[in-house]
Amino acid sequence: MADSKMAKAKLGEFLAAVSADYEVYGPKADNGVVTFGRIASADELALTYSNSTVSAKELFLPKTETVYEFDGENFVDDPLPEQKRVVLGLRPCDCRALTLLDGTFDCERVQDPFYVTRRANTVLVALACDRPLSSCFCTATGGDPYGEEGVDVLLSDEGESFLAKAVTDRGKDFLEQYGKFFSGKAAGKWAERAKAASGKMTCDLSLAEVSQRLDGLFEDDMWERVSQKCIGCGTCSYLCPTCYCFDLIDDKTATGVKKIRRWDCCMFQSFALHASGHDPRPITAARFRQKIMHKFNYHPQRCGLNSCVGCGRCVRACPVNLDIRQLLGDILAAAPSAASE
Amino acid sequence: MKNPYRPILTTIQEITIENEAQDLKTFRLGFCDADEGNGFDYQCGQFAELTVFRVGECPIGIASSPMDEGILEFTVKRYPDGQVTNALHNCAVGDRIGVRGPLGNWFPLERMEGKNVLIVGGGFAFTTLRSTIRYILHEANRKRFANLVVLYGARNPGELLYKDELKAWQGRDDIEAHITVDKADDESWTGHEGFVPAVLEQVAPSPKDAIALVCGPPIMLKYTLPVLEKLGFGPTEIITSLEMRMKCGIGLCGRCNIGGKYVCIDGPVFTYEQLQALPAEM
Numbered sequence: 060m061a062d063s064k065m066a067k068a069k070l071g072e073f074l075a076a077v078s079a080d081y082e083v084y085g086p087k088a089d090n091g092v093v094t095f096g097r098i099a100s101a102d103e104l105a106l107t108y109s110n111s112t113v114s115a116k117e118l119f120l121p122k123t124e125t126v127y128e129f130d131g132e133n134f135v136d137d138p139l140p141e142q143k144r145v146v147l148g149l150r151p152c153d154c155r156a157l158t159l160l161d162g163t164f165d166c167e168r169v170q171d172p173f174y175v176t177r178r179a180n181t182v183l184v185a186l187a188c189d190r191p192l193s194s195c196f197c198t199a200t201g202g203d204p205y206g207e208e209g210v211d212v213l214l215s216d217e218g219e220s221f222l223a224k225a226v227t228d229r230g231k232d233f234l235e236q237y238g239k240f241f242s243g244k245a246a247g248k249w250a251e252r253a254k255a256a257s258g259k260m261t262c263d264l265s266l267a268e269v270s271q272r273l274d275g276l277f278e279d280d281m282w283e284r285v286s287q288k289c290i291g292c293g294t295c296s297y298l299c300p301t302c303y304c305f306d307l308i309d310d311k312t313a314t315g316v317k318k319i320r321r322w323d324c325c326m327f328q329s330f331a332l333h334a335s336g337h338d339p340r341p342i343t344a345a346r347f348r349q350k351i352m353h354k355f356n357y358h359p360q361r362c363g364l365n366s367c368v369g370c371g372r373c374v375r376a377c378p379v380n381l382d383i384r385q386l387l388g389d390i391l392a393a394a395p396s397a398a399s400e
Numbered sequence: 401m402k403n404p405y406r407p408i409l410t411t412i413q414e415i416t417i418e419n420e421a422q423d424l425k426t427f428r429l430g431f432c433d434a435d436e437g438n439g440f441d442y443q444c445g446q447f448a449e450l451t452v453f454r455v456g457e458c459p460i461g462i463a464s465s466p467m468d469e470g471i472l473e474f475t476v477k478r479y480p481d482g483q484v485t486n487a488l489h490n491c492a493v494g495d496r497i498g499v500r501g502p503l504g505n506w507f508p509l510e511r512m513e514g515k516n517v518l519i520v521g522g523g524f525a526f527t528t529l530r531s532t533i534r535y536i537l538h539e540a541n542r543k544r545f546a547n548l549v550v551l552y553g554a555r556n557p558g559e560l561l562y563k564d565e566l567k568a569w570q571g572r573d574d575i576e577a578h579i580t581v582d583k584a585d586d587e588s589w590t591g592h593e594g595f596v597p598a599v600l601e602q603v604a605p606s607p608k609d610a611i612a613l614v615c616g617p618p619i620m621l622k623y624t625l626p627v628l629e630k631l632g633f634g635p636t637e638i639i640t641s642l643e644m645r646m647k648c649g650i651g652l653c654g655r656c657n658i659g660g661k662y663v664c665i666d667g668p669v670f671t672y673e674q675l676q677a678l679p680a681e682m
C-alpha cells in the first residue's frame with residue numbers, strides 16, 4: 060500500500076480533525092506510568108514511550124462492564140458501544156494481542172456483542188517499535204516490532220515526521236479521509252527501519268515448539284519449583300494484553316440489577332473453588348501451571364497459536380521477578396524425551 | 401447480535417422438597433414468553449445457568465425430559481455458604497428466575513439406540529440421569545432402546561430424590577430399577593443396602609450391546625468405574641458427566657477447564673476414555 064508521511068508539526072491539527080469524527084484514544088504518561096485514555100490534544104499524547112505500562116486491552120474489554128441490565132420487570136436495551144473510535148500510538152504487539160482475543164470473544168460459536176462492537180468501530184493506528192526493551196520478546200512469539208497483524212495503519216517515527224502505511228482497507232480509508240495531512244508517495248525506509256528494530260531484540264527463543272513440549276509436563280514436579288516465588292498477586296494477568304478470564308457479578312440497582320463482566324485472574328486463590336469446598340487447584344503451583352498451560356498449550360490446541368505476544372509486561376512488573384522467558388527457555392531446553400515422560 | 405449473557409425470564413410454578421434434610425428442592429419453571437420457551441430446545445444431559453436476580457447465577461443440570469412438553473425442572477442442592485443455591489431455596493412459587501441455556505453437550509442418545517442402557521447414579525447427581533430415564537420411558541421412545549437397568553443410591557431412604565417416580569418405575573416391566581441406600585435406618589426399607597459399587601457388582605448387568613451412563617459424587621465414580629470395567633464395559637461405552645466451577649457457561653470466562661477441555665462447552669458429558677485422557681485436575 061502506498062506510503063505517506065506526516066510532519067510532526069501537523070499532529071495537533073490532524074488530531075483536531077480526527078477528533079471531530081472519532082473518539083480518540085492514545086498513550087498518556089503519568090509519572091512514568093503509561094496508560095491508554097481519551098486524548099483531547101497532541102500534547103497529551105506520550106509517543107516516546109517504549110511500551111505502555113498497561114496494555115490497550117482495556118479499550119476493548121474494560122475492567123468492568125455491564126453486560127445486561129434488568130430493572131426488576133424487563134431488560135433494559137443493551138447500550139452497545141457504537142461510537143467510532145481511533146486508537147493512536149499503540150504498539151504492534153498489542154494489536155496482535157487483539158487478534159488473539161478475537162479467537163475467544165468473536166468466534167463462530169459465540170460473540171460477545173460489546174467486544175465485537177468495539178472491535179468493529181475502532182481504527183487501530185499503531186506506532187512501530189524502534190526501541191524495544193530488554194524485557195521484550197515479540198519476535199520469539201512470531202511477532203515483530205514492525206508487525207502488521209491486527210494493525211489498520213502503521214506509523215513509524217522518523218524524527219521530524221511519521222511514516223504512515225495503510226495495512227487494511229479500513230486503514231486505507233482512514234488515511235484517505237485525512238489525506239490532506241499526509242504527503243502522498245513518500246518513500247520511507249520501512250524495510251531498513253524494521254530490520255534495525257528487530258535487530259535490537261535480545262531474546263533468541265523460538266516459542267513455536269513450547270506447546271508440544273508442554274504436552275507431557277502437566278504432572279512434572281517442575282511447577283512447584285518454578286512457582287515458588289509467585290505470590291499470586293495477579294499483576295501479570297492484569298497487565299497482559301491476551302489474558303481475558305472474567306467473573307460475572309450482580310450489581311444491585313434501585314429495583315433490579317446490572318450484570319457486570321469483571322476482570323478475574325486464574326492466579327487467585329478462590330478462582331476454581333467449588334461451592335462444596337473442593338478446590339481442583341488448591342496450591343500456587345497448580346494455579347501457575349494453569350496460567351502457563353493455558354497460554355502455551357491449551358490455547359494453541361484450541362486456536363492454533365500461543366496466547367502470548369511477548370510484550371514483556373509480566374517480566375517488567377512481577378514483584379518477585381519471575382521471568383516467563385526463563386521458564387519457557389527451561390521448558391524448551393528440557394530434553395524432548397524427558398518432556399514426554 | 402444475540403447477547404449471550406442475558407437470561408430468559410421464567411417464573412417458578414412449583415417447588416418440591418425432595419429429601420428429609422430439606423436441602424434438595426425441585427423447581428418447575430414456566431417461561432414468561434411462549435416463543436422463548438419454544439426456542440428452548442434441550443437434550444438429556446445439558447444444563448442451564450439459573451439466575452436469581454440481584455444475587456447471581458449458577459449452573460444446574462436439567463432434570464426434566466425433553467419429552468415433558470412445556471415443563472422445565474431443576475433439582476438444586478443448597479450449600480450452607482452458597483449464595484445462589486441459598487437464594488433459590490428461599491424463593492417461592494411465582495418468583496422470577498432467569499434461565500440461560502441450554503448449555504453444554506448431552507448424553508449420546510443416538511449412539512444408545514437399539515442398545516441396552518445401564519444407568520448408575522448416586523446422590524443428587526441423579527438429576528440429568530432422571531431426565532434420560534424419563535426420556536427413554538416415554539412411549540414414543542421406549543421401543544428405540546433395548547433393556548433399561550437403573551441403579552440409584554443415596555445415603556438413606558429419606559435422601560432419595562423423585563420418590564414417587566422411583567416407586568412407579570419399580571412397578572413397571574420395561575425398566576429394571578435397583579434402589580440402594582448406604583444405611584437403611586428405616587425398617588420398612590425393602591430395597592438394596594450398601595454402596596453403589598458393591599450393589600453394582602451384585603446386580604452385574606451384562607456389558608453386551610450396552611452403554612452405561614454414570615453420575616455421582618467423585619468418591620462414587622472412583623469406585624464405580626473400575627467395577628464397570630471389570631464387568632466388561634469398554635472406555636467408550638462408559639459415559640459420565642463432570643462438574644467444575646463455572647461463570648459464563650459458554651467457553652469465554654476461562655473458569656471451568658480441566659486441562660485443555662472446557663467442561664461448559666466440551667462437556668459436561670465425557671466418555672470414560674476422554675476422562676482418562678484428562679489431567680488430574682478435578
Ligand SMILES: Cc1cc2nc3c(=O)[nH]c(=O)nc-3n(C[C@H](O)[C@H](O)[C@H](O)COP(=O)(O)OP(=O)(O)OC[C@H]3O[C@@H](n4cnc5c(N)ncnc54)[C@H](O)[C@@H]3O)c2cc1C
Pocket residue numbers: 329332333334335336337447456457458459460461462475476477478479480481482483484485486524527642643644645646668
Ligand atoms: C454442569 C453442572 C451441573 C450441575 N448440576 C447441578 C444440579 O443439577 N443440582 C445442583 O444442586 N447442583 C448442580 N451443580 C453444582 C452447582 O452449580 C453449585 O452447587 C452451585 O454453583 C453453587 O453456587 P452458589 O452460588 O450457591 O455457591 P457460591 O456462592 O458460589 O458458593 C461457593 C463459594 O462460597 C464459598 N464456599 C461455599 N462452601 C464452602 C465450603 N464448604 N468451604 C469453603 N468455602 C465455601 C466459597 O467461596 C465458594 O466459592 C452443577 C454444576 C455444574 C458445573
Ligand code: SF4
Pocket residue numbers: 288289290291292293294295296326376377378379380381
Ligand atoms: S506478577 Fe509475579 S508474583 Fe504476581 S501472580 Fe504473576 S508471576 Fe505471580
Ligand code: SF4
Pocket residue numbers: 295298299300301302366367368369370371372373374383
Ligand atoms: S504473557 Fe507476559 S509477555 Fe506474554 S503477552 Fe502476556 S504480559 Fe506480554
Ligand code: FES
Pocket residue numbers: 645646647648649650651652653654655656657662663664665
Ligand atoms: S464457565 Fe466460562 S469458560 Fe466454562
